[in-house]
Structure formats: C-alpha cells, structure tokens
Amino acid sequence: MTPAATAVTAKVAAHRAARRARWLPHLTGWGFVLPATLVIVGLSVFPAVWALLLSLQDGDLLTGGSYVGLRNYADLMGDAELAAATGHTLLYTVLFVPGSVALGLLLALALNLRIRLIGFYRTCFxxxxxxxxxxxxxxxxxxxxxxxxIVNAALKAVGLPPMGFLQDPDQAMLTLVVISVWGGVGMPAVVYLAALQDIPRELVEAARVDGGSGRHVLRHVVLPQLRPATVFLVIWQTITALQLFDLVYTTTKGQPLDSTTTVVFYLYRQAFQLFHSGYGTAIAYVLFLVTLAVSGAVLWRSAR
Structure with missing residues (x-):
C-alpha cells in the first residue's frame, strides 16, 4: 500500500471513529429512554385508535356494535342536550379562564414582594x-x-338572605366557577411568580430611573415580559375548563335541572350510564379537535 493510500485509509478510519464518538451518547441516551417511550406512546396511540374505531360504531363498551360510519358525528348536530352542555361549558370557560389568570397575576405580584413569611404565604396559595x-x-x-x-351562616350573621348556591339553577354554574378559581389559581400564581423573578432587575430599575411610575413600569415593562407566560396559562386554563368533569361529578352531578351539565359530563353520561359508547367517543373526538383549534388560535394570535 502506497503512503497516499495509507493516509486516505487513516483519514477514513479517523472520520468513522469521530462519527461513532459523536453518535454514541445519543444511542446510549435512547437506549435508556426507548423502552419507556415505547410504553408511553403505545398507551397513548392504542386507546386513540381504538376510540376512533369505536366512534364509527353504535355498540357499547361490552359488546361489539355494527359499523355506522360518520352517523354518530352527524347526530351531534341535532342533539339539543349536547348544545345546552356546550353552552354551559363555554360560560364556564369564559368566566374561569380570565378570572383565574387575572387573579393569579395579582397574587404573583403580591407574592413577589419581600416581606416576612413570604414562603408560608406562597405555600398557602x-x-x-x-x-x-x-x-x-x-x-x-x-x-x-x-x-x-358556612357561607349561608355568614350571610345570616350579617343580615343577608340565604342563597341556593349549588342547588339553585341560576347560581350553580357561578358557584362552580368560584370553587374552580379558588382551587386552580395556584397554577397561574406560581407560573407568573417564576416569570416575574426571571425579569432582569436592571430593566425595571432603568425604567424607574427614566421617570416611570409603578403603574407605567407594570404596564410597559413587566406585562410585556409576562406575555409568554400569559399565552401558556390561557391555553392551559382553557383546556382545563373545556375538560371540566370531576368537580361537577363530586358536587352537582350536572344538576339542578341540568344547569351544570358540561360536555365531558354529558360524554360520561352517554358512554357509561346510557352505554352509547360510540356516540360518547364521537363527542370526545370533536372536543379534542375544538381544544386543538382553540390552542392553535391562541398561539397564532400570540405570534402575531
């Protein structure tokens, strides 16, 4: 072998060795995560495909039904009860999402102050x-x-008439919104608090040196820096609102007079109480597409 050929062979071998060294960490990492990834993907893809096939049938969860194609999806258009449940869900979403995000921002601004026992207050919220x-x-x-x-006892103590709350058709959904905001405001507060602490202190101090008051600094410096967190929270809270079920199930069961029946609770009733699993699965897929569209619209609007 000539010296030139030997040099070429050594160069090729060195290149292959460098490529193996570059890919070895990636292969090692995939060797650790691949089994768990396959399990997670399998547990996600299989139910999704099975549910899609189920939505094209008219059977229940126990016996196989006949194939009906898109009839379940067509029946959604004329379902008055589903339309009412959709209205209840939209009302809940319109009240819960802005309320929880705005209150979370106010709490984050308060919890970002340097006061005594601030860690205790953050934990409580x-x-x-x-x-x-x-x-x-x-x-x-x-x-x-x-x-x-307790609430009616407090109202009585101050001389106000008692309220029906969860047993009043006009108050039940509003009461659920109040309960949800109380239980879910911790998430926006923590996200906003982390975003506030990530804002460069020099940026805020420069705005104050330039004569900006606290209100102007909040509006023109702090809030724009919180925009990514706001987009994330709006999407997260919207998905949470559209999937409301457990709170309804443990409080009102969709009552009184079906005034708190949401889409997911109506889905549950169709699939697991009336055993219309194909129809219930069709509702689930439409809800998934609506959630995906809403999330995409919020991201598109934020990007603009």
Whole structure:
C-alpha cells in the first residue's frame, strides 16, 4: 500500500471513529429512554385508535356494535342536550379562564414582594391547587350547603338572605366557577411568580430611573415580559375548563335541572350510564379537535 493510500485509509478510519464518538451518547441516551417511550406512546396511540374505531360504531363498551360510519358525528348536530352542555361549558370557560389568570397575576405580584413569611404565604396559595378536585368538591358541598353551610351562616350573621348556591339553577354554574378559581389559581400564581423573578432587575430599575411610575413600569415593562407566560396559562386554563368533569361529578352531578351539565359530563353520561359508547367517543373526538383549534388560535394570535 502506497503512503497516499495509507493516509486516505487513516483519514477514513479517523472520520468513522469521530462519527461513532459523536453518535454514541445519543444511542446510549435512547437506549435508556426507548423502552419507556415505547410504553408511553403505545398507551397513548392504542386507546386513540381504538376510540376512533369505536366512534364509527353504535355498540357499547361490552359488546361489539355494527359499523355506522360518520352517523354518530352527524347526530351531534341535532342533539339539543349536547348544545345546552356546550353552552354551559363555554360560560364556564369564559368566566374561569380570565378570572383565574387575572387573579393569579395579582397574587404573583403580591407574592413577589419581600416581606416576612413570604414562603408560608406562597405555600398557602398553592396548596388548593395540589388538592384533588374530588376533595375540593366534597369540601364545597359542606361550605355551600343551603341549610348548614358556612357561607349561608355568614350571610345570616350579617343580615343577608340565604342563597341556593349549588342547588339553585341560576347560581350553580357561578358557584362552580368560584370553587374552580379558588382551587386552580395556584397554577397561574406560581407560573407568573417564576416569570416575574426571571425579569432582569436592571430593566425595571432603568425604567424607574427614566421617570416611570409603578403603574407605567407594570404596564410597559413587566406585562410585556409576562406575555409568554400569559399565552401558556390561557391555553392551559382553557383546556382545563373545556375538560371540566370531576368537580361537577363530586358536587352537582350536572344538576339542578341540568344547569351544570358540561360536555365531558354529558360524554360520561352517554358512554357509561346510557352505554352509547360510540356516540360518547364521537363527542370526545370533536372536543379534542375544538381544544386543538382553540390552542392553535391562541398561539397564532400570540405570534402575531
């Protein structure tokens, strides 16, 4: 072998060795995460495909039904009960999302102050979020009980008439919004608090040196820096609102007079109480597409 050929062979071998050294960490990492990834993807893809096939049938969860194609999806258009549940869900979403995000921002601004026992206060506001919705619903049943609840006892003590709350068709959904905001405001507060602490202190101090008051600094410096967190929270809280179920299940069961029946609770009733699993799955897929469209619209609007 000539010296030139030997040099070429050595160069090729060195290149292959460098490529192996570059890919080895990636292969090692995938070797660790691939089994878990396959399990997670399998547990996600299989139910999704099975549910899609189920939505094209008219059977229940126990026996196989006949293939009906898109009839379940067509039936959604004329379902008056589903339309009412959709209206209840939209009302809840319109009230819960802005309320929780705005209140979370106010709490974050307060929790970002340097005061004594600030860690204790932060924990107190976040604890309701980590409590399960089932426990929150059970507690709410006692607090808002028309006869023995704490809230009506307080109203009576100040001379105000008692309220129906969860047993009044005109007040039940608003009461659920209040309970949800109380239990879910910890998430926006923590996200906003982290975003506030990530704002460069020099930026705020420069705005104050230039003569900006606290109100102007908040509006023109702080809030623009919080825009990514706001987009994330609006999407997150919207998805949470559209999927409201557990709080309804543990408090009102969709009552009184179906005034708190949401889309997901109506889906549950169709699939697991009336055993119309194909129809219920069709509702689930439409809800998924709506959630995806809303999230995409918020991201597109934020990008602009």
């Amino acid at each position: 976040f604890v309701p979020y980590v409590v399960s919705a089932a426990a929150t619903g059970i507690l709410a049943n006692f607090v808002f009980d028309p006869d023995f609840g």
